[in-house]
Amino acid sequence: MSKNTQVLIDSLPEGKLSESNYKLVESPMPEASEGEVLVKTIAFAITAGTRAGLQGSASYAGAPQTGIVMNSLGVGEVIAGDNSSFPVGMKVQARTGWQSYSVHKTSELTEIPEGTDPLHYLGPLGINGLTAYFGLLEVGQPKTGETVMVSAAAGSVGHMVGQIAKLKECNVVGVCGTDVKCEKLISDLGFDAAVNYKEANFRQTLKESTPNGVDVYFDNTGGMILGSALFRMNTGGRIACCGVVSQYDTSSPEPGPKGIPGLLVNKRIQMQGFIVFDFASEYETARSEIIKWIDSGKLKILTDEVKGLEAAPTAFVDLLAGGNIGTRIVRLDLE
Numbered sequence: 001m002s003k004n005t006q007v008l009i010d011s012l013p014e015g016k017l018s019e020s021n022y023k024l025v026e027s028p029m030p031e032a033s034e035g036e037v038l039v040k041t042i043a044f045a046i047t048a049g050t051r052a053g054l055q056g057s058a059s060y061a062g063a064p065q066t067g068i069v070m071n072s073l074g075v076g077e078v079i080a081g082d083n084s085s086f087p088v089g090m091k092v093q094a095r096t097g098w099q100s101y102s103v104h105k106t107s108e109l110t111e112i113p114e115g116t117d118p119l120h121y122l123g124p125l126g127i128n129g130l131t132a133y134f135g136l137l138e139v140g141q142p143k144t145g146e147t148v149m150v151s152a153a154a155g156s157v158g159h160m161v162g163q164i165a166k167l168k169e170c171n172v173v174g175v176c177g178t179d180v181k182c183e184k185l186i187s188d189l190g191f192d193a194a195v196n197y198k199e200a201n202f203r204q205t206l207k208e209s210t211p212n213g214v215d216v217y218f219d220n221t222g223g224m225i226l227g228s229a230l231f232r233m234n235t236g237g238r239i240a241c242c243g244v245v246s247q248y249d250t251s252s253p254e255p256g257p258k259g260i261p262g263l264l265v266n267k268r269i270q271m272q273g274f275i276v277f278d279f280a281s282e283y284e285t286a287r288s289e290i291i292k293w294i295d296s297g298k299l300k301i302l303t304d305e306v307k308g309l310e311a312a313p314t315a316f317v318d319l320l321a322g323g324n325i326g327t328r329i330v331r332l333d334l335e
């Protein structure tokens with residue numbers, strides 16, 4: 001009988017996350033009880049938000065714990081269970097975590113239609129793609145000709161936000177941490193401008209890249225980039241607060257930037273946080289539109305692949321340091 005290989009949270013990070021916060025273990029194979037199915041993991045996503053879970057700052061994730069499998073969205077194949085809606089052989093999206101096998105109630109699964117690449121359910125059709133879609137379109141409410149700024153722009157959520165904004169005929173400015181990423185956003189994904197926030201003259205370059213100001217800021221980072229964006233916002237602008245990645249990998253997050261609430265008042269800016277789960281009833285509608293964009297070549301998907309469970313901790317530490325371009329996934333099907 002095969003074993004289940006798992007990556008457990010061994011200790012909670014003090015300061016920055018490190019590989020030593022995890023341990024790889026072999027556990028007995030889980031078994032599906034009545035109403036459950038056993039899923040073999042094909043791949044899972046490494047996402048920035050799960051660092052907030054380890055920090056205790058993600059309300060939906062609850063208090064951080066050790067000795068449990070690291071949480072993540074995955075895709076896999078049903079390999080056992082007796083459920084006609086989720087038969088053996090079906091590909092599903094599930095919260096597999098960082099492990100080779102997991103057991104799920106069928107109410108926790110999403111069927112991946114035949115003919116669709118399961119890996120798309122970690123990126124554009126998964127949580128991050130839906131976050132980009134609803135955060136921009138429902139919260140940001142971009143209009144033709146407006147300027148949309150997005151931070152962590154070369155990451156999983158960010159690279160899709162910018163392209164969806166281009167589809168809505170906006171002027172798009174990305175902010176990210178390297179010149180290579182900036183170049184890719186412009187030449188491969190059609191962003192109008194991209195600015196490296198690590199450069200000393202960031203604020204000045206941002207100003208020059210947004211000559212008409214910013215109407216919608218999609219904030220993945222908080223911190224200094226949010227502080228800079230506030231000063232570029234136009235009257236009546238919208239800030240969609242998606243996440244705070246600049247403040248996750250630390251035990252002492254900084255306070256919010258200057259300008260709140262003064263600039264919000266003076267410029268009548270609407271600043272709204274959201275959690276993608278709020279839009280769960282509309283996921284399938286969004287997925288049909290996103291699939292059309294992918295099939296027509298209007299939405300390019302950047303995926304950054306790592307092989308094998310044992311590579312996951314380093315892949316996560318590296319993502320928080322900006323090592324990824326697009327959606328970082330760990331593939332177990334290539335082992």
Ligand SMILES: NC(=O)c1ccc[n+]([C@@H]2O[C@H](COP(=O)([O-])OP(=O)(O)OC[C@H]3O[C@@H](n4cnc5c(N)ncnc54)[C@H](OP(=O)(O)O)[C@@H]3O)[C@@H](O)[C@H]2O)c1
Binds near residue numbers: 152247
């Ligand atoms: N609200 C929701 O429902 C929801 C759902 C999903 C995700 N999210 C949020 O979406 C955001 C992006 O998540 P993701 O999974 O797509 O991650 P990601 O953007 O693929 O990866 C994180 C990126 O953050 C950037 N970064 C790291 N430290 C930074 C710092 N100090 N300042 C600025 N940028 C920094 C790095 O790129 P650089 O090279 O550019 O630094 C890194 O590549 C996160 O804030 C996450 O919490 C929210």
